[in-house]
Amino acid sequence: MNVPDNLRYTKDHEWVRLEGEFAFEGLTDYAQSQLADIVTFELKPVGSKFKKNEIFGSVEAVKAVADLYMVVGGEIVEVNQKIMNTPETVNQDPYGEGWIIKVKMDNPDEYNESLTPDDYKKLIAEQS
Amino acid sequence: MVKKTAIYDGHKKLGAKIVEFAGFLMPLQYKNGIFSEVKRVRQTVGLFDVSHMGEVEIKGKGALEFIDYITINDASQLEEYQVQYSAMCYDNGGIVDDLLVYRLPDRYLLVVNASNTDKDFEWILKNKRGEVEISNISDSITQLAIQGPVAEKVIQKLTALVLTNLDFYWSTETKVSGKDCILSRTGYTGEDGFEIYVKNESGTKLWNDVLNSGREFNIEPVGLGSRDLLRLEMKYCLYGNDIDKTTTPLEAGLSWITKLEKENFIGKEALLKQKEEGIKRKLVCFEMLEKGMPRHHYEIFVKEKKVGFVTSGNFSPSINKFIGLGYIDKPFHKSDTEIFIDIRDVKKKAVVVKAPFYKNASHK
Numbered sequence: 001m002n003v004p005d006n007l008r009y010t011k012d013h014e015w016v017r018l019e020g021e022f023a024f025e026g027l028t029d030y031a032q033s034q035l036a037d038i039v040t041f042e043l044k045p046v047g048s049k050f051k052k053n054e055i056f057g058s059v060e061a062v063k064a065v066a067d068l069y070m071v072v073g074g075e076i077v078e079v080n081q082k083i084m085n086t087p088e089t090v091n092q093d094p095y096g097e098g099w100i101i102k103v104k105m106d107n108p109d110e111y112n113e114s115l116t117p118d119d120y121k122k123l124i125a126e127q128s
Numbered sequence: 129m130v131k132k133t134a135i136y137d138g139h140k141k142l143g144a145k146i147v148e149f150a151g152f153l154m155p156l157q158y159k160n161g162i163f164s165e166v167k168r169v170r171q172t173v174g175l176f177d178v179s180h181m182g183e184v185e186i187k188g189k190g191a192l193e194f195i196d197y198i199t200i201n202d203a204s205q206l207e208e209y210q211v212q213y214s215a216m217c218y219d220n221g222g223i224v225d226d227l228l229v230y231r232l233p234d235r236y237l238l239v240v241n242a243s244n245t246d247k248d249f250e251w252i253l254k255n256k257r258g259e260v261e262i263s264n265i266s267d268s269i270t271q272l273a274i275q276g277p278v279a280e281k282v283i284q285k286l287t288a289l290v291l292t293n294l295d296f297y298w299s300t301e302t303k304v305s306g307k308d309c310i311l312s313r314t315g316y317t318g319e320d321g322f323e324i325y326v327k328n329e330s331g332t333k334l335w336n337d338v339l340n341s342g343r344e345f346n347i348e349p350v351g352l353g354s355r356d357l358l359r360l361e362m363k364y365c366l367y368g369n370d371i372d373k374t375t376t377p378l379e380a381g382l383s384w385i386t387k388l389e390k391e392n393f394i395g396k397e398a399l400l401k402q403k404e405e406g407i408k409r410k411l412v413c414f415e416m417l418e419k420g421m422p423r424h425h426y427e428i429f430v431k432e433k434k435v436g437f438v439t440s441g442n443f444s445p446s447i448n449k450f451i452g453l454g455y456i457d458k459p460f461h462k463s464d465t466e467i468f469i470d471i472r473d474v475k476k477k478a479v480v481v482k483a484p485f486y487k488n489a490s491h492k
Contacts, residue, residue, distance in 0.1 A: 037353075039443040058472075060443075063353075065421060
């Protein structure tokens with residue numbers, strides 16, 4: 001499984017990447033592989049505000065449905081339209097074109113509470 | 129102990145995602161994903177390793193009479209090399225398994241679901257009567273399924289037999305790719321296609337030769353994920369989802385294989401009684417009118433009343449809709465009835481439709 005070194009992760013198999021005051025969040029390679037072909041996303045609209053770990057949407061795939069959790073709290077400032085129109089983008093490129101939301105962070109410290117790549121690698125090794 | 133098919137290493141080499149299913153390590157999908165594999169089978173041809181399926185051989189003078197007693201279809205109608213879709217029932221009419229019965233010159237072959245092989249074999253032994261010899265040969269057999277509108281062209285290159293002479297639900301014993309096999313024009317996809325049974329030691333060669341032969345038609349290996357979708361699009365029942373010991377063939381829409389006029393078979397009395405009293409629910413097809421994935425065990429409503437439950441559901445890449453099967457109480461089972469599926473506490477609108485979902489399959 002691909003676990004890039006420049007990202008942080010959660011036990012719910014999401015990743016987060018910082019860009020200034022913004023955070024990009026998505027599903028990991030492990031997550032997309034477990035879900036199999038992704039069919040649709042249901043996401044809260046731009047402008048919604050959530051705390052860390054709150055549910056901001058769900059993903060439906062052939063093998064399972066899963067809730068999506070905020071890795072860091074804040075306001076959703078952008079939803080990736082590409083994955084709304086072609087959800088398979090997340091299967092094909094989970095860390096790149098397949099990002100899910102862009103968040104304006106309330107508290108950048110929350111980023112540091114997420115899992116390091118090594119911690120996440122250990123987690124998926126235990127689960128698979 | 130979890131089992132591997134003879135082609136396991138081949139699957140790994142092709143980048144398969146392996147999952148455990150019915151005690152076997154099986155390919156769920158290969159690199160291009162499940163929807164792409166469904167399209168491949170609908171458009172040209174795909175190759176499945178279905179060696180997890182069980183095979184029970186029945187020989188002896190009393191074989192036909194015995195099979196007629198344990199199965200619900202009329203095995204006495206079978207001609208040599210003909211194949212029949214059938215099922216075994218319990219005394220109460222619940223389903224033990226659905227299966228294929230092959231009538232071969234010197235024996236019968238029952239092909240059963242992988243998840244039920246041991247249970248079925250025990251059931252068959254328990255009900256043994258007459259002069260019969262019963263053997264479970266599942267572990268020695270590799271089964272491949274070549275499915276899709278150009279399947280015949282792929283297999284024709286590998287055998288001297290003229291395949292246009294092999295009709296739907298007929299079989300033969302021949303050589304494919306130089307290997308002795310049972311070859312039948314059967315499948316679980318709705319497309320034209322073949323199933324081939326060979327000894328395990330011939331499995332890998334046959335697998336590779338079929339892939340090579342199919343290259344000009346863009347053949348792809350396809351896994352259990354697409355197999356489940358392809359059968360769902362045709363409303364073919366999956367044991368454990370749509371049928372099981374709590375459902376009867378009459379409820380499941382399998383009355384066409386339930387020959388109640390047969391003299392005697394296990395489950396006959398219960399099924400006759402159910403037919404006389406009338407079934408109370410029916411397995412039907414539905415399409416979602418609102419976006420949402422129906423899944424096994426979700427509840428079905430009409431207005432505020434619970435009228436049934438989902439047995440299978442998925443997104444159909446062939447018709448671009450969310451589809452499902454479920455048992456619905458009469459009279460809400462009728463086509464065009466508006467129903468609601470409780471999807472994670474939200475009731476989403478759906479409509480009962482006629483089978484199959486996919487109407488352009490090359491074999492209907």
